Amino acid sequence: MKTWKIKEQDLESIAIGAGILGTGGGGNPHVGKLMANRLLREGLDVEVVALNDVPDEWRICTVGGMGAPTVTIEKLPRGTESVGAVRALESHVGHRIDALIPAEIGGGNSIEPMIAAARMGIPIIDADGMGRAFPTLPMITYFIYSLSCFPCAVCDDKGNQIVYPSGVNVHWLERLTRSAAVEMGGHAACAVAYMSGADARRTAIAGTLSWAREIGEKVRGARQRHSDSIISEILSATDGTVLFEGKIVDVDRRTADGWVRGRVQMEGAQAYAGSEMTISFQNENLIAWRDGIVVATVPDLICIVNSDDGEPVTTEMLRYGYRVSVLGIPCSPKLRTPEALEVVGPRAFGYELAFQPLEDLA
């Protein structure tokens, strides 16, 4: 089977790309990158396989961190949580897992499965279940497109394991796993979406790990060349557009119930002088208003990056005075179907707005 190995410079690129695709959430990839780097230096391999090359009969699951990203800034993961969660799932189903697949390419959960896969000696799949980051389990394409969310396994840094063999639906699983993560200290690893290779090809968004790497490579290349056009370099790897440029002037942010929620306000500069932008978030950026007009909504990607070096600015890093660019990137077509928009559209987050594609709003 054709695979490629992740190198240290790939990790650098993926961390930047995944940070941008995290649209503010998914957790900061920095700590995950350091952990993955250490594993590479210890001689472990992270092997990547393309979604199309995955055999039908492979047993696959996703694994990632669950909880408020703000928590992981102060409470670093131990690094054993993800393997613990996958092992608990394996024990429950009575089979070994052949490969891991990310639930979300955005943020730290792009790297977390690599760490577990390297430790377990199995590959990761170049795909994910969001093409971005989202705050809850029901928003993963595997579940939107009818795969069962049971069984699911959760493991914390202390060695507590929980298995959810069956239950009402993915919304109940979300409630129960999130309250467990809160009780476990605000962060835990969750292994879920036990599926076949064929299931993965039907429901996953392909090529997103390569995409994150490509975006990161553009940023790193532009930085090395001291290019002024880092933002347009990023956009060249996407179908995206610039929504705003300016300075953060206010941040309202609360961490509760395992989420970080709030809004950030910006004053325009350059082409946007005299304008203002407000972005609301729940772990991830949800809605962007420019001068009171909606210019982008979830599930399209609203990405805040440092205007100078293209570094992604995650929700927990937002603060007064940052000079940022706001990018809008169209989401995967798998997130724009009616069944997907019911789960990941603006109304699913409590906004009385119909989804309109970024391209139409511009």
Add this chain to the structure above:
Amino acid sequence: MKTWKIKEQDLESIAIGAGILGTGGGGNPHVGKLMANRLLREGLDVEVVALNDVPDEWRICTVGGMGAPTVTIEKLPRGTESVGAVRALESHVGHRIDALIPAEIGGGNSIEPMIAAARMGIPIIDADGMGRAFPTLPMITYFIYSLSCFPCAVCDDKGNQIVYPSGVNVHWLERLTRSAAVEMGGHAACAVAYMSGADARRTAIAGTLSWAREIGEKVRGARQRHSDSIISEILSATDGTVLFEGKIVDVDRRTADGWVRGRVQMEGAQAYAGSEMTISFQNENLIAWRDGIVVATVPDLICIVNSDDGEPVTTEMLRYGYRVSVLGIPCSPKLRTPEALEVVGPRAFGYELAFQPLEDLA
């Protein structure tokens, strides 16, 4: 094997006896009694086996309700929770359970295992893990005397199942299962203490189901004879004593975090005229002060009963004007060892008091 079958009149007696031994908590046995009665009328049997007759190699577990007793007054159990929890545990360990054993003889959790056992066609064991009721998992003798609390299974009325295959210790299991019960609506069934018959004989308190029945029979007999001496009838089935008689004049009660906590105050009558009593509780009655002097502490049993008919007054039923007798009953010697007192003594509940046996305080 010698077994006895529970009849409707046994259920009546056990419900009264278990209510008294519940020392205010364990949940009101009334709903459980109605459910068990219906099963008997449908022709199902509840078979009881003595602890000494249990074969060494039997696989046993306990099952019971978890949550604040106040919740179950308004949110009746569906009746399928306990079987669901035991079935989830069976699936996890890969074996059928041969018999159920109560975790606590006090309150509704004396009857809950009968309902599950009758539905599953297996016997219950005449024994329990408290000889009374307590609010948390670590306070069960099975765990005090070193049996593992893993695996554990939880099931709610909606069909959500959770399995805890392994973890740090019983205190973490208590935290995780209780937060799950809160998330599930304040009440869930918990199957735990997977053990052998030999383990049960080493760690359980024997004969407590028969004891509850005997206490209840005394109460029912005295009621039928319109006896004035109902309180002394109750005490004749125990080594207990009257701690107070009087009227409830104040109740301070809060339901939070899956517990009901507070204190009740009484004014004395008859032999106790001019005296007052305060009893603090956390689901169960913990400490009794008469005129400011401690007269009984946990783990000894502090039981509040209606002075007229001997009916147990549970924590959630306490209210102004009730005329009650307060009984002190010595706990099982298994709860008075140093390792037990560390878990169930006054200090374990936050009181700066050393345990002194009821008999010495009197």
